[in-house]
Amino acid sequence: SQQGEEDPQALSIQEGENATMNCSYKTSINNLQWYRQNSGRGLVHLILIRSNEREKHSGRLRVTLDTSKKSSSLLITASRAADTASYFCATVHRDNYGQNFVFGPGTRLSVLP
Amino acid sequence: DTEVTQTPKHLVMGMTNKKSLKCEQHMGHRAMYWYKQKAKKPPELMFVYSYEKLSINESVPSRFSPECPNSSLLNLHLHALQPEDSALYLCASSQVIPSGETQYFGPGTRLLVL
Numbered sequence: 001s002q003q004g005e006e007d008p009q010a011l012s013i014q015e016g017e018n019a020t021m022n023c024s025y026k027t028s029i030n031n032l033q034w035y036r037q038n039s040g041r042g043l044v045h046l047i048l049i050r051s052n053e054r055e056k057h058s059g060r061l062r063v064t065l066d067t068s069k070k071s072s073s074l075l076i077t078a079s080r081a082a083d084t085a086s087y088f089c090a091t092v093h094r095d096n097y098g099q100n101f102v103f104g105p106g107t108r109l110s111v112l113p
Numbered sequence: 114d115t116e117v118t119q120t121p122k123h124l125v126m127g128m129t130n131k132k133s134l135k136c137e138q139h140m141g142h143r144a145m146y147w148y149k150q151k152a153k154k155p156p157e158l159m160f161v162y163s164y165e166k167l168s169i170n171e172s173v174p175s176r177f178s179p180e181c182p183n184s185s186l187l188n189l190h191l192h193a194l195q196p197e198d199s200a201l202y203l204c205a206s207s208q209v210i211p212s213g214e215t216q217y218f219g220p221g222t223r224l225l226v227l
Binding site for chain 1: 117155201203205216219223
């Protein structure tokens, strides 16, 4: 079952603008991760934020996590055409079988030159 | 080496064919995963292997049969597939530690079932 839900589903911005994507989830998590996927390719890990962290930065990426609201946001600053891709949040929680990754539906970002 | 490789890149098969997808990693990861991804949808988990043992099978039809011959290899055997099984099949691997870590994905095999 899908746990993460991203919004917006699609986002189109101009190069140089900032892009913000949101993710909501339902159950308790160990950590939340964001991945990028270029069209028809494999996913690339961007950033991981643990359940006891509130904010994390990596280059032009900033991720926040609000466990009370069960939500996370990904901010890409000073966007570039190369940032055009689909972005997925993945929530990670453990059950009796090990760790379980559940991906949200994704946000398709288009950065126009 | 932080790469997960998958072969073939593309596969076209008939509904009566038997084929296999292959995945390989040399990062020492002991967890490996198969996902199925339809167009404009997120990856859906199919199988998880932990220490070469099947730990999660997400109610996948028996026409998909996974195999983990050793800690570096993961296969997905396909038999009597249906056209709706056409999708991108992604393999991933990760460390097996309590807090859960990053998954490394291969480029995928794009499968078309005629």
